[in-house]
Each structure stands twice: as structure tokens, then as C-alpha cells.
Amino acid sequence: MRSSLCILATLLLLLSLPVFAEEQFRAALPGYRYEFPRDHFNHPDFQTEWWYYTGNVRSADGHRFGFELTFFRQAVDRDPMKTSVWEVRDLYLAHLGLSDLSGSAFYHTQRINRAGPGIAGVSQTSAAIWNGNWRIDWTGNEQELRAIDSRFQLILALHSEKPPIIHGENGVSQKAAGPGRASHYISLTRLATKGTIVLGGKQFDVTGLAWMDHEFFTHQLEADQTGWDWLSLQLDDQTELMLFRIRRKDGLIDSWSAGTFVDAHGAATHLRASDFTLKPLGDTWKSPVTTAQYPVRWQISVPRLGIELEGRTQLPSQELTGGSKLTPNYWEGSIDLTGRKTNTPLTGSGYLEMTGYDRPVDMGR
Numbered sequence: 400m401r402s403s404l405c406i407l408a409t410l411l412l413l414l415s416l417p418v419f420a421e422e423q424f425r426a427a428l429p430g431y432r433y434e435f436p437r438d439h440f441n442h443p444d445f446q447t448e449w450w451y452y453t454g455n456v457r458s459a460d461g462h463r464f465g466f467e468l469t470f471f472r473q474a475v476d477r478d479p480m481k482t483s484v485w486e487v488r489d490l491y492l493a494h495l496g497l498s499d500l501s502g503s504a505f506y507h508t509q510r511i512n513r514a515g516p517g518i519a520g521v522s523q524t525s526a527a528i529w530n531g532n533w534r535i536d537w538t539g540n541e542q543e544l545r546a547i548d549s550r551f552q553l554i555l556a557l558h559s560e561k562p563p564i565i566h567g568e569n570g571v572s573q574k575a576a577g578p579g580r581a582s583h584y585i586s587l588t589r590l591a592t593k594g595t596i597v598l599g600g601k602q603f604d605v606t607g608l609a610w611m612d613h614e615f616f617t618h619q620l621e622a623d624q625t626g627w628d629w630l631s632l633q634l635d636d637q638t639e640l641m642l643f644r645i646r647r648k649d650g651l652i653d654s655w656s657a658g659t660f661v662d663a664h665g666a667a668t669h670l671r672a673s674d675f676t677l678k679p680l681g682d683t684w685k686s687p688v689t690t691a692q693y694p695v696r697w698q699i700s701v702p703r704l705g706i707e708l709e710g711r712t713q714l715p716s717q718e719l720t721g722g723s724k725l726t727p728n729y730w731e732g733s734i735d736l737t738g739r740k741t742n743t744p745l746t747g748s749g750y751l752e753m754t755g756y757d758r759p760v761d762m763g764r
Contacts, residue, residue: 424444424445424446424474424617425444425445425617426578426579426581426616426617426618427445427571427579427581427582427583427615427616427617427618428571428578428579428581429568429569429570429571430569430570431570431571431583432570433563433565433570433583433585435563436523436526436537437523438563438583438585438613439523439537439563439585439613440521440522440523440526440528441472441520441521441522441523442583442615443474443489445474445583445615445616445617446473446474446616446617446618447471447472447473447474447615447616447617448471448472448521448613448614448615448616449469449470449471449472449612449613449614449615450469450470450471450521450528450535450611450612450613451467451469451610451611451612451613452466452467452468452469452535452544452557452609452610452611453465453466453467453609453610453631453731453750454466454555454590454592454607454608454609454610454750455607455608455633455733455748455749455750456555456592456593456596456605456606456607456608456609457605457606457607458603458604458605459604461501462501462502462603463500463501463713463733464497464498464499464500464501464596464603464605465496465497465498465500465714465717465732465733465750466496466497466498466553466555466596466609467494467495467496467497467507467731467750468493468494468495468496468533468535468544468546468553469493469494469495470491470492470493470521470528470529470530470533470535471490471491471492471493472489472490472491472521473489473490473492474488474489475487475488475489475490476488484514484515484516485513485515486513487513488513488514489513489514490511490512490513491511491512491513491514491518491519491520491530492509492510492511492530493509493510493511493519493530493531493533494507494508494509494719495507495508495509495533495546495548496508496717496719496731496732497551497553497596497598498714498717498732498733499598499714500713500714500733502598503714504714505714505716505717505718505732506548506550506551507719508548509719509721510530510531510533512530512531518530518531519531526538532545532546532547533545533546533547534546540558540559541556541557541558541559542556542557542558542559542590543555543556543557544556544557544594544609550598550599551596551597551598551599552596552597553594553595553596554594554595555592555593555594555595555605555609556592556593556594557590557591557592557609557611558590558591558592559587559589559590560589560590560591561587561588561589561661561665562665563585563586563587564585564586564587564588564641564659564661564665564667565584565585565667566584566585566586566641566657566659566667566669567581567584567657567659567669568669570583571583571584572584572614572657573655573657574619574620574624574645574655575619575620575621575624575653575655576655579616579617579618580618580619580620580621581616581619582614582615582616582619583614583615583616584612584613584614585612585613585614586610586611586612586613586631586641586659587610587611588610588631588633588639588641588661589608589610589633589637589639589661590608590609590610590611591606591608592605592606592607592608592609593605593606593607608633608748610631610633610639610749610750612631620645623647623648623649624645624646624647624648624653625646625647625648625755626645626646626753626754626755626756627643627644627645627646627752627753627754627755628643628644628646628677628697628751628752628753629641629642629643629751629752629753630642630643630677630697630699630710630734630749630750630751630752631749631750632699632708632710632736632747632748632749633747633748633749634736634740634745634746634747635745635746635747636663636740636743636745637663638660638661638662638663639660639661640658640659640660640661640699640701640706640749641658641659641661642657642658642670642675642677642699643656643657643658644656644672644677646755652672653672654672655672656672657669657670657671657672658670658674658675658701660701660704670701670703674701674702674703675699675700675701675702676698676699676700677697677698677699678697678698678700679694679696679697679698680694680696680697680698680709681694681696682694682695682696682711683695684715684716686716686718686720686728686730686757688718688720688728689718689720689728689757690757691718691728691730691756691757692756693715693718693730693753693756694753695711695712695715696709696710696711696712697709697710697711697734697751699736699738704740705739705740705741706738706739706740706745707738707739707740708736708737708738708739708745708747709736709737709738710734710735710736710749710751711734711735712732712733712734712735712751713733713735714732714733717730717731717732717733718730719731727754728757729752729753729754730751730752730753730754730756731750731751731752731753732750732751733748733749733750734748734749734750734751735747735748736748736749
């Protein structure tokens with residue numbers, strides 16, 4: 400559950416580019432046969448695809464950071480007669496965010512490109528995902544994340560400690576009733592992370608954990624689904640949780656909300672909406688830009704697993720804004736976790752994403 404679908408739809412509107420009918424692309428249907436490393440890379444027969452990297456790291460002196468680097472691909476034109484490298488067949492959007500948790504500051508930026516002669520793209524042959532000088536390079540289970548902005552830069556080595564997780568049931572993460580109202584959704588839930596962050600002219604050598612989400616699909620949400628709350632949780636008992644709840648126009652939580660629990664050995668358990676609750680606890684942050692009020696303290700309960708957690712952020716101001724009334728805004732940032740699993744204390748960290756709080760997410764319908 401990521402915010403990029405609505406952002407990409409808005410960009411297509413703003414740029415007045417043609418969008419091919421969904422029927423010309425492949426739907427995310429049950430029974431898909433995953434294969435790695437192939438499925439870590441590009442799926443041009445699906446209309447929309449994204450790769451999301453988020454993580455929490457700290458330096459030896461305790462300085463804490465959260466980070467987000469995300470790559471999106473949106474199919475625009477599949478006319479076989481257009482052969483120039485400058486033709487816009489896909490739009491490539493990328494977001495970069497740095498949460499200076501110890502310094503109480505949030506930095507974010509974004510960019511959009513066509514593929515052109517190597518400007519942006521995804522390649523299994525090169526084992527790379529890139530947009531300008533923001534990129535991910537793969538070598539087996541190892542990845543290097545590199546992103547440079549005028550205010551800061553990230554160079555991080557990521558090592559996957561668990562195999563890829565497939566979310567949902569029978570190969571699809573269903574988001575609404577009906578065939579194809581779903582995505583193929585893969586995560587690397589525990590990426591040991593080390594490297595450097597440069598901010599304000601100072602270099603920080605950091606270590607911690609990252610999480611990678613990869614989804615590809617042609618259609619997901621319905622018009623009566625107005626927004627969502629999504630969490631990736633990395634717990635100190637070496638387990639992980641992904642949970643999302645979809646909010647509806649009638650004020651109810653959609654029954655297609657779902658999640659996944661990953662045990663210490665990497666085995667995944669699908670969670671349905673009835674298996675967990677996500678409840679705001681009253682603490683909110685009001686955006687000075689959008690006036691949206693975001694809940695920044697959450698109760699997270701998974702009774703069938705004996706998990707009771709409270710998630711809160713050290714930095715309430717982690718909203719990404721597009722600077723336009725047409726561009727969706729969303730909150731995505733680092734959170735800390737405390738609680739219990741059965742009778743044992745449990746702590747951890749993670750990332751929280753919230754959309755549709757300033758206005759309902761417009762899916763272009």
C-alpha cells in the first residue's frame with residue numbers, strides 16, 4: 400500500500416500525456432509464479448510498478464536517522480512505431496527523504512524523468528534501478544543504495560538477512576473485490592544496513608535496518624476507498640510485521656485490509672483484517688502546509704500472535720508535499736515501537752505511511 404499510484408496519476412494529468420487503457424496491460428491475478436532475481440526488476444506488461452526503500456539507522460555516537468528512497472514506473476505509451484530513445488514510453492518518478500531524528504529536521508525532494516539514453520530505468524541485465532544519480536545496484540543478496548541531493552547524501556550497503564516475502568494469498572495482495580483489484584507484492588523485510596550519511600557538511604557512519612517493498616499491478620483501489628495507513632515493523636526478536644488498513648468514504652475500515660507476519664526464520668503468515676487492529680491513540684500533528692491532522696501515535700494489536708505494540712514517532716513533521724493543489728500529499732516517517740509479545744517485552748522500529756488525510760485520494764475515476 401503505497402502513495403505513489405495517486406501521485407503518478409496526477410503527474411500524467413499535469414503533463415497531459417496519454418494513458419493506455421487498463422485492458423492493454425496484464426492484471427495481477429492469482430497463481431502468478433514468482434522467480435528471483437527476475438521479479439526484483441522490471442515488469443513492463445503491468446501498468447504501474449514501484450520499489451520502496453525505508454530504514455532506520457544510527458551513528459556510533461547515537462545520532463539517529465530515518466530514510467526513504469523510492470522509485471516508480473508508470474506506463475504511458477506502448478506504440479511500437481515510436482522507436483526514439485526520447486519517446487516517453489514510461490514515466491520514472493523518484494522520492495528521496497531524510498529524517499534527522501536527533502536534529503528534529505526533515506528533508507525531502509522528488510524528480511521525474513523519461514528513460515531517454517539511460518537517464519532512468521530498471522534493468523535485470525545491469526542489476527540496477529536508477530533515476531539520475533539516485534540508484535540501487537544489486538550483487539546477489541547485496542545491494543548498494545546511493546542518493547545525492549544538494550543538502551545531503553546517502554551511500555548505504557544493504558544485505559538481505561531473509562528471503563523475499565510474498566504478501567497476500569495465492570500470489571496476490573488483494574485490495575478490493577474482483578479480479579485484478581490486486582498487486583503482486585514482494586518485500587525484503589530485514590536488510591542489514593551500513594554506510595554513510597552526509598548532512599550539513601558532516602559525515603555520519605551509520606548502521607541499522609532497512610525494508611524494501613516492490614509492487615507491480617494494473618489496478619488496485621476502488622473509488623469508495625479514500626486512503627490508507629501502512630506500517631512496516633522490524634522487531635527486536637528478529638520478526639517483522641507489514642500491516643495496512645484501507646479507509647472508506649463511509650468511515651469504515653475496508654475488509655480488504657491485510658498484513659503479513661514474518662517469523663525469525665523468514666516464514667510468512669498472511670493476516671486478514673479480522674486478525675489485527677490499528678487504532679490512533681489521540682496524538683496528532685497538524686501540517687502547516689496542508690492543514691491535515693495526522694495521528695502520530697498508534698496502538699497495534701495482533702491477538703492471534705499475542706502482539707500488543709504502541710508505535711510513535713520522534714519527529715512528527717515527516718509529511719511529503721507536492722507543492723500543488725493537484726498533487727497528493729502524504730505522511731511517511733520513522734516510528735519507534737514498544738510493547739509485548741505474550742508475556743515478553745518487545746521493542747523495535749519501523750515506518751508509517753498515511754494518505755488521504757488532507758483530502759480523499761483521487762484515483763482518477
